[in-house]
Amino acid sequence: MLDQGGDYLFALKANRPAMLAEVAAFFADPPEALAAHTTTEADHGRIETRHHRVTHCVDWIFGDRAEPGAPAMPGLATLACVIATRDGGPPSTRYYLSSARLAPQAFAAAVRAHWAIENSLHWVLDVTFDEDRARNRADNGPENLAILRRLALNILNTALPEMPVSRKRKRAGWSDNFARSIIGQMR
Structure with a gap:
């Protein structure tokens, strides 16, 4: 992917618990102020506010502190965090890794574009064509x-x-x- 000029944007999930814990700890108490961007959308009768934060300080995630057996992330350039709140409910936090050096606004657009694909293609295939069964x-x-x-x-x-x-x-x-x-x- 990188050798063909593309970039990756991966969600960091619980299947890598040590890496997820390290990234969560980093965003909980970052060593410096992070670039941020906030979006608010009203859709389907609810209001969702998303607070996006990014950092390009990624060197610490590898080396002695890296999770044993963790996949190499070639070209890692950005760590990002999204804290989403719907109608004043409890916030949900998601973390991302990207090979592109993204500003908070570009990161927000990239994450929303991913969900647009998920909602317009995969959901329709599952619901209309019953693909999962x-x-x-x-x-x-x-x-x-x-x-x-x-x-x-x-x-x-x-x-x-x-x-x-x-x-x-x-x-x-x-x-x-x-x-x-x-x-x-x-x-």
């Missing part, structure tokens, strides 16, 4: 069906954009004429 496990079957689901989703997304995908899928199953009209809109 697929039981095909042999050979190339899972990959082939995943490609067909994404192809079908792309076709459904481009045809009749004002109608929900789930409704278009159901109508195409009921009516051959409607299915032909959806397929006929492919370009």
